Amino acid sequence: MSGFPGVSRVTDGMVSGRIMNSLQRTLSSMARSEQAIASGRRFNNLGDDPLGARRSVAWERLIERHVQYGTNIQAATSRLSASEGALVELENMIVRAQELALEQVQSTATTGTRENAAIEIGNLVQEALTLANRQFGERYLFGGDSISQAPFGQAGDFISYGGDQQESLIEIAPGMHFSSGISGVRAFGGWSSEVAGGVDLDPNLNLETPIATLNDGRGIASGRIEIRDGNGGSVTVDLSGAKTVGDALDLLNASGFVTASLDPSRNGIQLARGGANLSVVDLNGSSAARDLGIAQTGAGPNLGGNDLDPLIRPLTRMSLLRNGLGVDPDGFTIENGGQSVSLDLTGVETIEGLLNAVNTAGIGVQARVSANGNGIELFSQLAGADLRVIEGSGQTASQLGLIVPSENLSLDSLHAGAGIPSVTGIDFQITAADGTEIDVDVSGALTLADVVTRINENPANTGVVFAEVVPGEDRLRLRDLTGAPGTMTVGPENGSFAASGLRIEGEAVAGIIEGESLDPGGVRLRSAFDGFGTLERGLLTSDPNVINTAIRFLDTAQQRVLGAQAEVGSRLRRLEVSERRNDLETFETQSLLSDEADTDLAATIVEFNRQQTMYQAALQTSAQLLQQSILDFLR
Secondary structure (H helix, E strand, O other): OOOOOOOOOOOHHHHHHHHHHHHHHHHHHHHHHHHHHHHOEOOOOHHHOHHHHHHHHHHHHHHHHHHHHHHHHHHHHHHHHHHHHHHHHHHHHHHHHHHHHHHHOOOOOOHHHHHHHHHHHHHHHHHHHHHHOOEEOOEEOOOOOOOOOOOEEEEOOEEEEOOOOOOOEEEEEOOEEEEOOOOHHHHOOOOOOOOEOOOOOOOOOOOOOEHHHHHHHOOOOOOEEEEEOOOOOEEEEEOOOOOEHHHHHHHHHHOOOOEEEEOOOOOOEEEEOOOOOOEEEEOOOOOHHHHOOOOOOOOOOEEEOOOOOOOOOOOOEHHHOOOOOOOOOOOEEEEEOOEEEEEOOOOOOEHHHHHHHHHOOOOOEEEEEOOOOOOEEEEEOEEOOEEEEEEOOOOHHHHOOOOOOHHHOEHHHOOOOOOOOOOOOOOEEEEOOOOOEEEEOOOOOOEHHHHHHHHHOOOOOOOOEEEEEOOOOOOEEEEEOOOOOOOOEEEEOOOOOHHHHOOOOEEOEOOEEEOOOOOOOOEEEOOHHHHHHHHHHHHHHOOHHHHHHHHHHHHHHHHHHHHHHHHHHHHHHHHHHHHHHHHHHHHHHHHHHHHHHEOOHHHHHHHHHHHHHHHHHHHHHHHHHOOOOHHHHHO
């Protein structure tokens, strides 16, 4: 018998199952709402909202980074604030030393008062040394990146600096690194600011020369070039993979179109193809051919490239220097603070070997490749010591540019470091034979060449007097060009001792003033320690000239410290700006995270109450629907 059309039989099991499923879904919703209310989070599992959870994780990671940036900023602020306080203390010490120097340089001072002042200066030296080695946490404030030992120490009669010029960097924003300290070189003058060196060593190329060192360090751009032979033939070469000059030659030769090699002078690259009229052009906006010195048209069968002018580097071979002439291996002598060492460069094959020979000599001298990558520089690490380089039996020091030409001698180095004093205004007057008066102010002049320039380019000197540094000698010469019957003279003005210091004061003989030797003392590390040490020596010897020299050194040291204070203050202000920006970005990111993940508590509680009511109603309804009678058991 068929059932009635459109009528289906619903069993008690189906009703029961549906009711239980409904109750379970309601319970699950209630549980999620209850968990959201308890945790404050809109979802606690990735499955609750996969896209929202993914965005929330990204916001949380960004917040973690901002929190770390904030920690870094606070640490840098604390370290720089400590450095600022130490610099203020150092400035106060310099001011006290200046006060003592000005008191004791007077004619009223006695040997006894100067000896007592020397005791106080000696104490200042020790206080300054303790200050220079002050720590912040586990790091030294003025040691640069060096943390293994105190940066400043006693080395005989001098203070040595064993730190470096690096400054610790921390990240305070994405991709933004900030210097959280100031090195002893900047604050105290840990290395001599004057450099013995200055000759372009102009190395030749070899196959190992890195592409990045060419063109004074600008390297060559990656890209494709086209070589044409003038007969319709051409080839394209991609130089993108070249890391060395040898790589570039290999890529050019692999084309089979030309023969590429170093030119005879080993300064550039040459290309050759028999019977051709070679041209090389850049493709697609590249500058590789131009950078490689071979971008030419109609060069004939042999194309000679331009000088690629590579920088020197630690692995540059000594034999390549000076356009392949190399360097005399006889060596040279370095003197620094009463110590000396003679270096023999026999067997030294690379720049690195030369640097190591100097840096391990143990006399407080450091050598490095110059900042422009063209030469070698030497620095003294001993405050107050004179650094000299003396030629050996050959020409090594001169070839390396380590002998300072007379015209480049620092005025502060003259008279064994006593320097040339100057006053505000005119220092001396040159009166030519025809009566022309030339007033000369040497304040601000740094070298003998500067003094010569101030004389020769003086507005009053229109072909009247000619000054020069005597070639190969450490002295000046003045010539009267007027041909007048009078006598040229040089005399002091405003109580200045500059003319006598330059050894040109007096009258001309046969129209010429031949200056005397200026006794240069070598390059010197100017610092607070140098000023203190010079003043102490002047007080102990009761020498007003040395005390005056110390005053100049202390003035220089004070300017250095004030400059360091200004730098630290500027960095602190930048950190304040960075901290405010970081706080704002953190707040905005937290707001985004809150909008994405936080529970709307009021709405969730309402929803929980609604679900609870539904659940209770469902329980009541199911109880009525699922009531059983005795008939259910009799079926």
